[in-house]
Amino acid sequence: MPLIVTETAAREIDTIIRQQGLDASKIRLRVGVKGGGCSGFSYILDLTEVQKETDECWDYTYTRRVQTAEQGSGESAAGGSATAVATAAPGGEPFTVHVICDPKSYLYLNGTTIDFKDELMGRGFVFNNPNSTNTCGCGSSFSA
Secondary structure: OOOOOOOOHHHHHHHHHHOOOOOOOOEEEEEEEEEOOOOOOEEEEEEOOOOOOOOOOEEEEOOOOOOEOOOOOEOOOOOOOOOEEEEOOOOOOOEEEEEEEEEHHHHOOOOOOEEEEEHHHHHEEEEEOOOOEEOOOOEEEEEE
């Protein structure tokens, strides 16, 4: 089974790549595990240009959303006029996130879904790993 990157996670990765001025055609998202953390293993996410022959690889292509501005109408609670609101609309250009994983990490990550959450209590990448038997409270480490 592949490592799965949700559309939300792919959009965040694409945003990071563009903000850092990296060449998206050369950049790979390396996903891996290392020993350590509360539960035994920690997840690794790294943007890299280095891909090894033995790496597993997957490509996920989505479409960037076009930002549009909508003019608000009426008055705000403070008595001033309402401001424009930016919304995302379909119809943007496609982008691809290239994901790679070394063979040893893949043993632990096979079938894992990587998502991105932006919530009141925090924002970050979230791993849904069907191979983990236990995870820590913060979700950044696991045991298998």
